[in-house]
Amino acid sequence: MTRPATPADQPETTPAPARRAWVEQIMGMPISIHLRGEDVDRLEAREAVADAFRILREMDSIFSTYRHDSDLMRLRREEVQLSQCSPLVDQALRIGQEAEVLTQGAFTTLLPTGDGDLAFDPTGLVKGWAVDRASAPLLALERISFCINAGGDILIGAHPAMPAAGGDAIVWRVGIEDPLDRQQVARTLTLARGAVATSGTAARGAHLYDPQSRELVGRPGSVTVTGPTLLWADIWATALFVGTDRTREAFAASAPDYLSTAL
């Protein structure tokens, strides 16, 4: 097979890839960002991805319970007052309160610290919230659809001018892990927009706290919630996993834009 000779001074052009991924470790987990669409490798896209990771790191530096100097830990040690922290901390408190009310107490930000103490710990909502916030620079990318996967919680979105339905829409097939065999995919969903959060014990054991029983929940299985924001998909997935029928009723009443499935 012969190919046409290219002049030495003219570079061969390669077609732009249809999909590109980046992975970084933030908040103690792998966070991947995938872009699909046109010119996914362009400078603007790479900068937006960097921006998104920067936002995630900023949230981690404020809220991490593993970092001695995070705003949250300094607040816990009473080294600073709430007013001296990032305004995001106050916002987290409010979101936590709202979540506690809407989930009828199944979701709480008052969690055991491991010292026999309970303390303000918005970890359960920070991740989803951080991903929602990090999506802002990606939404500005024309002709691109993105998918962020933060350790199993997912946000899919695209530039508003991109079609959300129909043959031209870029859709992502989301596989939901079988909680009993993490190499298997038990369900799939196809989304062009939206968040998918799965709560369960398969990866980290009994780490989900049930405020009613005041125990860590260790049962097998998982709950997956899908809806417009990862913040609330996450909150509801946790609430539904530890909760009861009353939680499911609250979910039906308070979160009509969200769907759940349990495995």
Next chain:
Amino acid sequence: MRRIVIWAMSTLTVLVLLFSYNTSRSSSAIVAAETRTVTATSKTSGSTGSASGSSSASATDSSGQQPNPVTTTDSGTTSKTTTGGSSSGSSGSSGSSGSAASSSTSSAATTYAGDAVMTRYGNVQVQITVKDGKITAADVLQVPMNDRRDQMINSSAVPVYNQEAVSAQSAQIDVVSGATYTWDGYTQSLQSAIDQAHL
């Protein structure tokens, strides 16, 4: 400061628990809220015929799981959540896309329009396209568009719950959702393989 925060949160917790204690417990398991999004029920597609590698369609029944979580029940009321073991009244999906019941497979793409289902918010109707025994597209023909919330929901995609069990090697999965894993669990995971393919 921390004590104040703990006090505030505890008070709130107690109030919430007290408040919710008064909630009527007589409500049944059936949830009255409709789902607002639509799914195509894969079981009624041509995939019954060809599903060589996938345990689809009929697997929805044999596994004992309720099929799709959504709108399509005969009675017109739908359950919002699907749970693996327990029914919450959503089971009518078998009747849902009634007209899509053809079990013959063909290599040409065929579209099936489901019956329009009347929900409290309006009619919902889905059309699925099947090629070679697999659903290749799900299009919504009619959706409730009566109020602002409908429009907000419909401006996001229509999620399609697919009962097909897919092995980890499937090239069709774009991203994996599971219980939060850390870096340690990641390297063995399907998500990691997908990421690697596109770095």
